[in-house]
Amino acid sequence: xxxxxxxxxxxxxxxxxxxxxxxxxxxxxxxxxxxxxxxxxxxxxxxxxxxxxxxxxxxxxxxxxxxxxxxxxxxxxxxxxxxxxxxxxxxxxxxxxxxxxxxxxxxxxxxxxxxxxxxxxxxxxxxxxxxxxxxxxxxxxxxxxxxxxxxxxxxxxxxxxxxxxxxxxxxxxxxxxx
Amino acid sequence: xxxxxxxxxxxxxxxxxxxxxxxxxxxxxxxxxxxxxxxxxxxxxxxxxxxxxxxxxxxxxxxxxxxxxxxxxxxxxxxxxxxxxxxxxxxxxxxxxxxxxxxxxxxxxxxxxxxxxxxxxxxxxxxxxxxxxxxxxxxxxxxxxxxxxxxxxxxxxxxxxxxxxxxxxxxxxxxxxxxxxxxxxxxxxxxxxxxxxxxxxxxxxxxxxxxxxxxxxxxxxxxxxxxxxxxxxxxxxxxxxxxxxxxxxxxxxxxxxxxxxxxxxxxxxxxxxxxxxxxxxxxxxxxxxxxxxxxxxxxxxxxxxxxxxxxxxxxxxxxxxxxxxxxxxxxxxxxxxxxxxxxxxxxxxxxxxxxxxxxxxxxxxxxxxxxxxxxxxxxxxxxxxxxxxxxxxxxxxxxxxxxxx
Numbered sequence: 001x002x003x004x005x006x007x008x009x010x011x012x013x014x015x016x017x018x019x020x021x022x023x024x025x026x027x028x029x030x031x032x033x034x035x036x037x038x039x040x041x042x043x044x045x046x047x048x049x050x051x052x053x054x055x056x057x058x059x060x061x062x063x064x065x066x067x068x069x070x071x072x073x074x075x076x077x078x079x080x081x082x083x084x085x086x087x088x089x090x091x092x093x094x095x096x097x098x099x100x101x102x103x104x105x106x107x108x109x110x111x112x113x114x115x116x117x118x119x120x121x122x123x124x125x126x127x128x129x130x131x132x133x134x135x136x137x138x139x140x141x142x143x144x145x146x147x148x149x150x151x152x153x154x155x156x157x158x159x160x161x162x163x164x165x166x167x168x169x170x171x172x173x174x175x176x177x178x
Numbered sequence: 179x180x181x182x183x184x185x186x187x188x189x190x191x192x193x194x195x196x197x198x199x200x201x202x203x204x205x206x207x208x209x210x211x212x213x214x215x216x217x218x219x220x221x222x223x224x225x226x227x228x229x230x231x232x233x234x235x236x237x238x239x240x241x242x243x244x245x246x247x248x249x250x251x252x253x254x255x256x257x258x259x260x261x262x263x264x265x266x267x268x269x270x271x272x273x274x275x276x277x278x279x280x281x282x283x284x285x286x287x288x289x290x291x292x293x294x295x296x297x298x299x300x301x302x303x304x305x306x307x308x309x310x311x312x313x314x315x316x317x318x319x320x321x322x323x324x325x326x327x328x329x330x331x332x333x334x335x336x337x338x339x340x341x342x343x344x345x346x347x348x349x350x351x352x353x354x355x356x357x358x359x360x361x362x363x364x365x366x367x368x369x370x371x372x373x374x375x376x377x378x379x380x381x382x383x384x385x386x387x388x389x390x391x392x393x394x395x396x397x398x399x400x401x402x403x404x405x406x407x408x409x410x411x412x413x414x415x416x417x418x419x420x421x422x423x424x425x426x427x428x429x430x431x432x433x434x435x436x437x438x439x440x441x442x443x444x445x446x447x448x449x450x451x452x453x454x455x456x457x458x459x460x461x462x463x464x465x466x467x468x469x470x471x472x473x474x475x476x477x478x479x480x481x482x483x484x485x486x487x488x489x490x491x492x493x494x495x496x497x498x499x500x501x502x503x504x505x506x507x508x509x510x511x512x513x514x515x516x517x518x519x520x521x522x523x524x525x526x527x528x529x530x531x532x533x534x535x536x537x538x539x540x541x542x543x544x545x546x547x548x549x550x551x552x553x554x555x556x557x558x559x560x561x562x563x564x565x566x567x568x569x570x571x572x573x574x575x576x577x578x579x580x581x582x583x
Contacts, residue, residue: 018353022183025355031183034352037294058316058451060348061536 001142002063005048005132006082007072010122012129016070017048019133019155023147024052032057045079052142066090070136072111072128074099093139093175095128100178107139108178114170118163130156130164134171145172184356186349189317190282190342191216192356193324194254195226196364197280201246201253203231203239207261208294209346210284214256236265240281244272247279248385250376252328254279258346259286259300266303272339273308273401275385276374278331279339282324285313285447286346287531295532296346298447298499301475302507304341308401310408311476313343313446315432317354320344322425323473325364326415332372333415335407345448347532359423367422405477412474430479432471435461436486439468441548444487444512445496446472449535453496456540465548472508480515487512488519492551494544498529505560513560522557524550528564539564 003020007013014035021033032051049063065085074096076082083092083101092101095111115126133148148168153161184192190213194202202221204214220226231242236257243253257265262283272279283304287297304311310330314320320342327340344350377383389397413429420426434454436442441460443453450471457467470486472479487493493516497506504510509525516523524547529535543564551557569575 018183021353025181025183025353030355032352032354034347037347037351057354059455059537060345060352060448060451061539062534064536 001052001068002066003050003052003068003070003136003142004063004066005050005070005072006076006080007046007048007129008076009044009046010125011072012127013046013048013072015155016072016129016133017050019130019148019151020050020136020143021052022151022155023143026147026150027143029054030057032060036062045076068093068136068140068142070132071095071099072132091139093132093136095132095135098178105139106178107135107175109135109171109175111135111171114167114174118167118170120163120167131167131171134168135175137168138172138175145169179357179359181355181357183353184317184321184358185212185351185353186314186317186320186344187212187284187351188216189321189356190256190324190344191220192358193321194280195220196359196361197252197254197325197328197368198365199226199228199254200251201229201231201243202255203233203242203246203253204255204257205233205236205239205261207236207258209286209350210256210258210261210282212350213282213284217254236261237268240265240268240272243279243281244268244275244277247272247277247373248275248377250371250373250378252371254281256282256284258284259288262300263288263303266307269304269307269309271386274397276337276401276404277339278328278337278371278373280324280327280331280342281309281339282342282344284346284350285343293531294346296348296448296498297530297532298343298497298507299530301341301343302499302501305476305507308338308405309476310336310338310340310405310412310474311343312340312474313472314349315448315450315471317349317352317356318425319427320349321356321358322419322423322427325359325368326412326419329368329415330408330411332369333408333411334372334374336404336411337374338401338404338408343447348448357425363422367419409477409479409481412477427473429482430472430474430477431482431486432473433486434469434471436468436470438466440466440491441468441544442487442490442493443467443469443496443540443544444472444483444493444508445469446475446508447498449496449498449529452535452537453540456537456544459537460541460544465544467544475508475511478511478515483512483515484519487516488521490521492522492524492547492557494547495523495525496540497525497527500527500530509560522551524557524559524562526562526564533566535564
């Protein structure tokens, strides 16, 4: 299973991919998570990748034909073709209440709203990575909710862990087909 | 043992900790930096009892660990690309002094133009320095090879420093499951540090003074002999590691479906995984491909390669570096090794500056070369440039040249 995350530099797309891989590894699966660093700076569109498999993963090249895409920022839809190479029957999970990609199964979640309400804001930027993982789990069941919560608590200690866990849960509950 | 989700860089740091390294010195450079950041964190938390020496450059970083190692400490540094070039003088000093050391090299292209992505130009630039040079394919192997590097370097038959190469970003910043061995097992497996001499305030040792020309000549010969002996040591270490930790990589060369292959790919680094995947897919359409993944480019596994490759219908070398004005460096090694046997050869140059090479790209290149072999009966194509997607035509390349070059 191949997943591509689209975000803006600073939103946490790379961390989202990492946490997803951590959760899969926690479940005894094989996984890879890797960023693609171009000349991007904070605010520019970025991508991060994850692969999950029951067998060891030997491929290291970039993901061209993902099964799932996760869009962390609704404005990305206007900047890049997020569905580029997405497999037929693929799933789109977007931080948006309206944006969708025709011809695919779409899930929407207001991740920005959840992040703002919970105070997951850094330098004025809502950080939606953990929130989007909650929505991704709801949409795909690619890993279990418990595994995601486990790695979130492991990576963010104390209060920050609690807030991020709540973000995961709220997104899990509010994500819907759109 | 515990399976952790670790980047390649963290896998290096865990191995360094398990080896109970006593002195670390480094200067930050992407994509190496997170190795020493992690080590620094381990030292700060008291998990690793080592001294971290902050310096102003890579030249000083290697000089510092060279000094510490000469004084008897197990020492480690890590670098990449321009950092490695900057320390190049000391790279020779450390090897020529026969001081065991381990350095991680996170492979990255060399500027200009500025670029942080992987190719093997920086690693191959170290080819003649007298360091043993290993290159890993996966994060697990990065950890295992780093641990093995200490044992190889400190073996009295060798006494040469070792570089552990790992591909920038593709391994260094990619998380994957890594089985981290127990400290007790590592303590039992890795003997206490040995080295040919130790400098101390009480002993008078002169290092690096002028020697008669003949002595210098003989020292080169002795390093060369140590390299030859290191081949056996590397194979032994691979076997003994497997006995204790359950993982073997085949020593100098990992053979993936080599035995019954007609076409053999020779390659090194993380993209070997993509090449293996391509081999499997080509086998399903009747093209019998195997992959010989070179794990150590120094010492060069001449004898092993001859065994594996001499009778193949075609040997295709994939280089992620080029010796401008000559050929791909791995191709040069392979072609000189197989020269007496007249094996058909092709050298593909691809993936420079981190240009993505997928298993489909491998398949296309291999298919093209196999069909040329079928047309011609025997093949010798020393350079076959696999240009980035969209730049296959001369016209397109000229367009870029007019704009950029």
